[in-house]
Each structure stands twice: as structure tokens, then as C-alpha cells.
Amino acid sequence: MTVFYSMAAFALAASITPGPVNVVALGSGARYGLVPSLRHVTGATVGFVALLVAVGFGVYELLQRAPVLLHAIQWFGVAFLLYMAYKLAVDDGELGDASTQRGPTVSHGAVMQWLNPKAWLAALAGMGAYTGGDPTRIWQFAAIYFVVCWLSVGCWAAAGAMLRHRMRDPKRVRRLNRVMAALLAGSAVYLVAAG
Numbered sequence: 001m002t003v004f005y006s007m008a009a010f011a012l013a014a015s016i017t018p019g020p021v022n023v024v025a026l027g028s029g030a031r032y033g034l035v036p037s038l039r040h041v042t043g044a045t046v047g048f049v050a051l052l053v054a055v056g057f058g059v060y061e062l063l064q065r066a067p068v069l070l071h072a073i074q075w076f077g078v079a080f081l082l083y084m085a086y087k088l089a090v091d092d093g094e095l096g097d098a099s100t101q102r103g104p105t106v107s108h109g110a111v112m113q114w115l116n117p118k119a120w121l122a123a124l125a126g127m128g129a130y131t132g133g134d135p136t137r138i139w140q141f142a143a144i145y146f147v148v149c150w151l152s153v154g155c156w157a158a159a160g161a162m163l164r165h166r167m168r169d170p171k172r173v174r175r176l177n178r179v180m181a182a183l184l185a186g187s188a189v190y191l192v193a194a195g
Contacts, residue, residue, distance in 0.1 A: 007130050011145045014122040015152035020081055022156040027180050029160020030167050032103035037157035043109025045150040048119050049142050055123040056138035080115040081188040088181035
């Protein structure tokens with residue numbers, strides 16, 4: 001297996017597994033449909049790749065020298081997850097017409113990655129394992145990750161869109177939203193306990 005296959009396998013394992021960004025993609029797909037959810041998918045992908053490149057070109061060293069910044073990022077991430085869990089939990093479950101609703105934005109998806117502790121761990125681990133600080137490897141890894149991440153998060157949005165036809169009843173949507181809210185809140189609690 002070449003290093004590129006190994007990079008792709010790492011990117012797939014880190015991108016396709018459940019996490020806050022994927023939970024939002026699933027919920028967005030169920031609520032707004034696939035096409036509106038692709039803004040979130042694209043934003044999350046661009047946001048993560050920007051984070052990956054920033055880590056590769058030195059943010060990691062900055063965080064090592066100023067650990068208070070890493071703790072601040074972690075706490076902002078936890079607060080953001082709890083905020084999103086709250087918004088899901090209080091949602092009324094009314095889907096409405098997908099063509100009149102915007103769904104999550106590109107910037108929302110991008111910011112979510114920068115506040116996502118799972119994204120930081122993946123970026124730090126991936127850059128440490130595959131690039132050794134070599135600029136060419138950093139850009140190669142980023143290009144591979146872009147494709148794999150977009151497809152992975154897109155799969156979650158597509159799965160949500162497939163659920164959409166089963167979600168005509170607001171009670172079902174509220175149940176799904178509350179389950180997703182619990183998953184997001186659970187992620188936040190886990191991060192606090194593990195940190």
C-alpha cells in the first residue's frame with residue numbers, strides 16, 4: 001500500500017465515522033434535502049482542509065507553546081456542540097418546503113470544523129503521521145482529504161435525505177432531532193470528561 005492509499009484510508013476512517021459535523025449533515029439532509037445540505041458538506045470540507053493545512057504549516061507548534069489556546073478551542077467547541085444540541089432539542093419538527101428553506105450555510109460548516117475537537121485530533125494525528133512537515137506532502141494529504149471528506153460528509157447528508165420521505169410527521173422529526181441533540185450533547189460531555 002502506497003502512502004497515498006494510507007492517507008486516503010486515514011481520511012476515510014476519520015471523516016466517515018460519527019461526529020458532530022456528520023450528525024448535522026444527517027439532520028440537514030432529513031430536514032432540507034440533499035441539495036441544500038451540500039452547502040454544509042462543502043463548508044465542512046473546506047473548513048477541515050483549511051484546518052489541516054494550518055496544522056501542517058505550524059499551528060500545531062503554536063498550540064504546543066501556548067496550551068491555553070488549545071484549551072480555549074476545546075471549550076469553545078464544547079460550547080458550540082451544546083448550543084447546537086439545544087437548537088435541535090427545541091426545534092418544532094416542521095419541515096416545510098425544502099425549496100424555500102436554506103439549511104446550514106457554507107460558513108456554518110466551515111466554522112463547525114474549527115470548533116470540532118474531532119477535527120483537531122484528526123488534523124494533528126494525520127499531519128504528524130503522514131507529512132513530517134514536508135510542504136509537498138502537506139498539500140498532497142490536503143488534496144486527498146478534500147475528496148474523501150466531501151464524499152464522507154456527503155454520504156451522511158444523502159442518508160438524511162433518504163430519511164426525509166419518512167419524516168413528514170413533525171413528531172418523528174422532533175424525535176430524530178432530540179436523538180441527534182442527545183448525541184451532540186453526549187459528544188460534548190465526553191470531551192469534557194476526557195479532557
